[in-house]
Amino acid sequence: MTTLTLTQSSGWSAGFRTLVGKELASWWKTRRWLIHMIFWPIAINGIVFIVGMEMRKSGTPERGINEFMQIFFQLGGVFGMVGAIVATQGTIVGERRLGTAAWVMTKPASRHAFVLAKFVANSVTFLFLSVLWPALVVLGECWFFWHRLPPMPSFGEALGILAIHQVFYLALTLMLGTLFQSRGPVAGVALGFWIGGQILMGFIPQWMVLLMPWPLVQALSSVALWHPVNFWIWQPVAAIVVWTVVFISVALWRFSREEL
Amino acid sequence: MESDVAISTRDLTKTYRSVEALSGLNLEVRRNSIFGFLGPNGAGKTTTIKLLLGLVRPTRGNATLFGMDLAHDSLSIRRRIGYLAQDPRYYDYMTARQTVRFTAGFFYSGPHREVERKISEVLDLVGLADKADRAIRGFSGGERQRLGIAQAQINSPDLLILDEPAASLDPMGRRDVLEIMGRLRERTTVFYSTHILEDVQRVSDTVAILNLGRLVAQAPIGELLTGSGHTIYDIELRGAPASAAAELRTRPWILAVKEASTNGAAVWQVTVTDDAAAEAQLLRAILADPAVEVVRFGRKRFQLEEVFMNLIEGAAA
Numbered sequence: 033m034t035t036l037t038l039t040q041s042s043g044w045s046a047g048f049r050t051l052v053g054k055e056l057a058s059w060w061k062t063r064r065w066l067i068h069m070i071f072w073p074i075a076i077n078g079i080v081f082i083v084g085m086e087m088r089k090s091g092t093p094e095r096g097i098n099e100f101m102q103i104f105f106q107l108g109g110v111f112g113m114v115g116a117i118v119a120t121q122g123t124i125v126g127e128r129r130l131g132t133a134a135w136v137m138t139k140p141a142s143r144h145a146f147v148l149a150k151f152v153a154n155s156v157t158f159l160f161l162s163v164l165w166p167a168l169v170v171l172g173e174c175w176f177f178w179h180r181l182p183p184m185p186s187f188g189e190a191l192g193i194l195a196i197h198q199v200f201y202l203a204l205t206l207m208l209g210t211l212f213q214s215r216g217p218v219a220g221v222a223l224g225f226w227i228g229g230q231i232l233m234g235f236i237p238q239w240m241v242l243l244m245p246w247p248l249v250q251a252l253s254s255v256a257l258w259h260p261v262n263f264w265i266w267q268p269v270a271a272i273v274v275w276t277v278v279f280i281s282v283a284l285w286r287f288s289r290e291e292l
Numbered sequence: 293m294e295s296d297v298a299i300s301t302r303d304l305t306k307t308y309r310s311v312e313a314l315s316g317l318n319l320e321v322r323r324n325s326i327f328g329f330l331g332p333n334g335a336g337k338t339t340t341i342k343l344l345l346g347l348v349r350p351t352r353g354n355a356t357l358f359g360m361d362l363a364h365d366s367l368s369i370r371r372r373i374g375y376l377a378q379d380p381r382y383y384d385y386m387t388a389r390q391t392v393r394f395t396a397g398f399f400y401s402g403p404h405r406e407v408e409r410k411i412s413e414v415l416d417l418v419g420l421a422d423k424a425d426r427a428i429r430g431f432s433g434g435e436r437q438r439l440g441i442a443q444a445q446i447n448s449p450d451l452l453i454l455d456e457p458a459a460s461l462d463p464m465g466r467r468d469v470l471e472i473m474g475r476l477r478e479r480t481t482v483f484y485s486t487h488i489l490e491d492v493q494r495v496s497d498t499v500a501i502l503n504l505g506r507l508v509a510q511a512p513i514g515e516l517l518t519g520s521g522h523t524i525y526d527i528e529l530r531g532a533p534a535s536a537a538a539e540l541r542t543r544p545w546i547l548a549v550k551e552a553s554t555n556g557a558a559v560w561q562v563t564v565t566d567d568a569a570a571e572a573q574l575l576r577a578i579l580a581d582p583a584v585e586v587v588r589f590g591r592k593r594f595q596l597e598e599v600f601m602n603l604i605e606g607a608a609a
Binding site for chain 2: 035036037038039040042046047049050053054057058061062130131132134135137138139140141142291292
């Protein structure tokens with residue numbers, strides 16, 4: 033008779049695979065994926081489509097693609113950021129309040145695995161649904177209206193930066209979820225960070241602005257169209273990668289001390 | 293060889309801000325026992341369980357489970373434990389089978405068919421086989437509790453920790469849960485907290501009583517129910533027992549004769565100081581009086597409720 037094979041993982045990775053599977057299932061084995069799959073094209077590509085309908089009468093393909101990229105990356109950046117916060121705000125707070133986090137932590141799973149599984153699964157899924165999927169649709173729209181596509185290497189580059197931008201807000205919200213006890217402050221602080229940034233950008237020194245994600249959204253359409261992009265853009269990109277690592281580290285530290 | 297002790301705590305203490313939820317707990321739970329952990333609400337039962345599961349850190353003291361230190365071997369300990377929370381919450385979008393499958397993922401990596409067989413086995417054990425593929429969103433309290441036992445059993449744990457397993461259940465649900473516990477005792481140690489004394493008396497073999505964060509008693513249930521100090525005999529008589537009572541009071545080994553009457557019969561509680569003398573002479577001494585007839589005679593067996601109330605009130609006084 034075949035016997036059951038016991039799991040061998042230990043240390044931080046104990047339970048990671050199972051927890052990632054559970055997180056992915058919360059997207060893909062419920063209707064959540066379908067809602068996002070419908071929402072993002074409506075929110076981002078719907079506006080691109082309306083503009084396309086207007087422009088096809090008088091616009092040139094160059095102007096049209098240019099306009100499409102501006103709308104896509106501006107809306108994608110802002111809506112995506114809000115979406116990342118909304119989708120992640122309850123992921124840790126909710127489990128702590130409901131008691132499922134305590135239940136899971138009675139199984140042989142590490143607390144690091146619990147947080148990292150949420151980060152990995154939510155990032156991958158959210159990027160697929162809010163970045164990659166609308167990007168494919170916008171390419172379709174470019175082809176439909178103008179019979180041409182934006183330069184793919186630079187479009188891919190801009191998409192990558194947009195993805196890093198969204199992951200930054202996912203990590204920030206996840207970290208806030210380990211620091212606060214309810215959803216309100218989690219969403220409030222994360223959104224406040226973005227709104228505050230839009231106001232502060234005009235008042236604080238340039239070098240500080242370049243350590244934040246705030247200027248990125250404005251610059252993405254230029255990156256996508258391969259307009260001469262100043263080297264400065266890589267500074268906030270590098271900074272938010274570092275910030276993301278810091279946020280996740282804080283989340284791991286805080287959750288490992290949490291009394292459930 | 294592993295020790296015979298499943299749980300051992302030494303001076304285990306937990307303080308929340310200035311409130312001492314648990315104070316210097318020294319507990320020993322033998323393997324394969326059904327250990328009832330009793331106490332009124334707020335006694336520190338759930339805090340103790342959370343400490344044993346590593347969900348909260350002790351302020352002072354330590355605990356070992358199967359000889360492993362809780363502070364350093366938490367993962368290894370959790371591999372050998374099954375846990376059912378007081379108010380079990382699961383992911384509502386999952387079915388019962390998916391919930392147990394999710395739990396199984398922490399313990400088994402395959403083969404797939406064997407894991408599925410194990411999942412079906414535990415669902416069957418708790419009587420959820422026919423509801424296994426229903427979303428747990430619509431489960432009743434009793435069904436959630438059964439699911440809780442199923443998921444706690446998936447790793448065939450050496451120790452099952454149940455926090456108030458029958459508290460929210462109707463009498464049928466309670467009976468079912470106690471039956472399941474009885475079935476599990478052959479293969480596992482069951483440590484469960486409760487304030488339903490009737491259940492404890494039915495299934496436990498050892499009991500600890502906690503009050504205001506302090507342990508007030510720990511003993512095998514038989515010992516606890518026999519009482520401590522002097523032996524008391526419980527005797528029911530018919531006839532005119534007044535002279536027999538007076539005669540008994542002259543004996544040096546009789547401390548007290550407490551008389552009462554129920555439905556026309558006299559009921560005595562005779563407290564003795566010498567067990568051997570009582571065993572040899574007490575019944576004879578009563579029967580020597582031709583005016584009385586003995587209907588019932590035996591050592592008084594306390595109800596757990598009496599013991600519990602005495603201990604709790606004693607601790608409070």
